[in-house]
Amino acid sequence: MLPQLSVCLLVYLPVLLVQGGTTSPSQKSPLLRPPPLLGDPSWALGLHLYKALRSDSSSVNTLFSPLLLGSSIGALGGGSAGTTASQLHDLLKTPSPAKAQPGEILSGALKGVTEANGTSFHVHASSAVFSKQTPPVRQSFEKEIQTKFRLQHQPLGKGDSKADLRQIHSWAKVGLGGQEGPALEAEIQTKAGALILANALHFKGLWEREFSVESSDQRTFLGKKYTKVTMMHRAGLYRFNEDMQNMVQVLEVDLWSGKASLVFLLPFHVESLTRLEKHLTLEQLSKWLEKTTVTSVAISVPKANITNTLSLQKQLSALGLTDPWDQKVADFSGVSDKSKGMLHLGGVLHWASLELAAEAGKGDVELEEEHIEKPKMFYADHPFIFLVRENTNGALLLMGALDHVEGEAVHDEL
Incomplete structure (x- = not known):
């Protein structure tokens, strides 16, 4: 199935006009990186247990701490x-x-x-x-x-x-x-x-910057079942990496105050997560995250529980x-x-x-204006893996996979 490129462009255009600017992402100070994964027991246990859980082909929307x-x-x-x-x-x-x-x-x-x-x-x-x-x-x-x-x-x-x-x-x-x-x-x-x-x-999670919600313009989530869902959108500067060989986008989005972040692993194409999961080891995940750089990214992710x-x-x-x-x-x-x-x-x-929702955190600190230039597209309208890491100590707080989002059924399953 071909990616919905025309849909992506329609979604992101209003966001980019609001953000504006021509400054390069490199002009923003680098985001601090949490401690490495390989010496943390929560990451080792998390990856092993995730593989064990997903070996069951009936597993849908895996989530654990x-x-x-x-x-x-x-x-x-x-x-x-x-x-x-x-x-x-x-x-x-x-x-x-x-x-x-x-x-x-x-x-x-x-x-x-x-x-x-x-x-x-x-x-x-x-x-x-x-x-x-x-x-x-x-x-x-x-x-x-x-x-x-x-x-x-x-x-x-x-x-x-x-x-x-x-x-x-x-x-x-x-x-x-x-x-x-x-x-x-x-x-x-x-x-x-x-x-x-x-x-x-x-x-x-409370985002560092609020996402917009297009509740009146629902999109199709192409998962185990095709359903109409509300998507959340934002263009900004995020840690991002595209692995062309393994065909996966790696995105890390800081939460408010930077004490935690969400990591998304999204296959390039509409497919189940089976192929991506074969590549998913602690060592590979560590390499993916180490190779992320601060990049302009236009994000769309589903609102979901x-x-x-x-x-x-x-x-x-x-x-x-x-x-x-x-x-x-x-x-x-x-x-x-x-x-x-x-x-x-x-x-x-x-x-x-x-709960994946649109709200940002609240505080007295005024964030710098972001200047977005030629953003990469991260359009999560199909199954993806996600992780929540606590950034002070680097622990893996949550790990899971989103295979299906509840909503009005559209047509055949994958």
């Missing part, structure tokens, strides 16, 4: 020993030497997200370890996971698995800021001695986490003095929600 999940895994690893500890720690291994221990990196990034909340973005986030009829949990373990990883301990009631799931769902709703997250498709079995990790996060609920036992097992699920071999001796043959991992549950 590598930072929250990695922090919870790191916290539980601190209460484990033997091969259980080794397997949990291996999930957080990085391809390059890290600047500190994984737990310290993740803890610092969580603090950075908390401090940036309300500036670059609005975020609601909670993490908990639920326990089902377990021996007494050590107070030192509870204190450690709460202060370092913001992980709460929540005992489950004496009801059955359905009652336990209702309790966890109620907790997740609070963690999502009052939103009702999608129900889990997979049942969980909460027998005595089970520990269940759970994360819930809702994220709304993306939500996902995941039960991650299958994917984490495929990544080497096998012993913690087995009550006979799991070793969580750091969690409780009477853990032998009792404590085991009963589930890893994850709720995530991201």
Whole structure:
């Protein structure tokens, strides 16, 4: 299918007339780059888990928080020993030497997200370890996971698995800021001695500069289903890179105050993400981002709400986490003095929600005028991969793929 070039030109022309100017992008001071990816455990875990999730061909609109999940895994690893500890720690291994221990990196990034909340973005986030009829949990373990990883301990009631799931769902709703997250498709079995990790996060980024919304002029999003959607437009100076060999555009857009940014990976042509995902490694992603330069770019992205609920036992097992699920071999001796043959991992549950909206952040700082010249076109009317990075510490807060946007159906699927 040929790209909709004529549509792109019609969309961008009004934006360029408003921006005006002839100054070259090189006259703007370079945007500061966050720390590198290769030594950060949230990026290593995020890329591995993304691949595991997307290996399921039915996966649509993937979304999860590598930072929250990695922090919870790191916290539980601190209460484990033997091969259980080794397997949990291996999930957080990085391809390059890290600047500190994984737990310290993740803890610092969580603090950075908390401090940036309300500036670059609005975020609601909670993490908990639920326990089902377990021996007494050590107070030192509870204190450690709460202060370092913001992980709460929540005992489950004496009801059955359905009652336990209702309790966890109620907790997740609070963690999502009052939103009702999608129900889990997979049942969980909460027998005595089970520990269940759970994360819930809702994220709304605030752009550095506001996007315009053409609500009366809807466009077609060419995803798993073709739908009419509202597109958001803006021309500005952004970090941008075109990989001609792999046919992908790489765009990084700063959020307000620069404490976080959104990264988009968009195939040149209308297609599913399968081809792009084959090229997606941590090393390749790092190269793409390193090669971005400040460039005039005219952007169109869909206004969308993306939500996902995941039960991650299958994917984490495929990544080497096998012993913690087995009550006979799991070793969580750091969690409780009477853990032998009792404590085991009963589930890893994850709720995530991201809102792509047009609003910018607010503050007293007056931004410099941008002068746009011959902008590159970034027209996201087909599936793309996106990442949210927290720029103070460089952690990967969110990662996902947009395959489909809700809207009026147009015609056949891809």
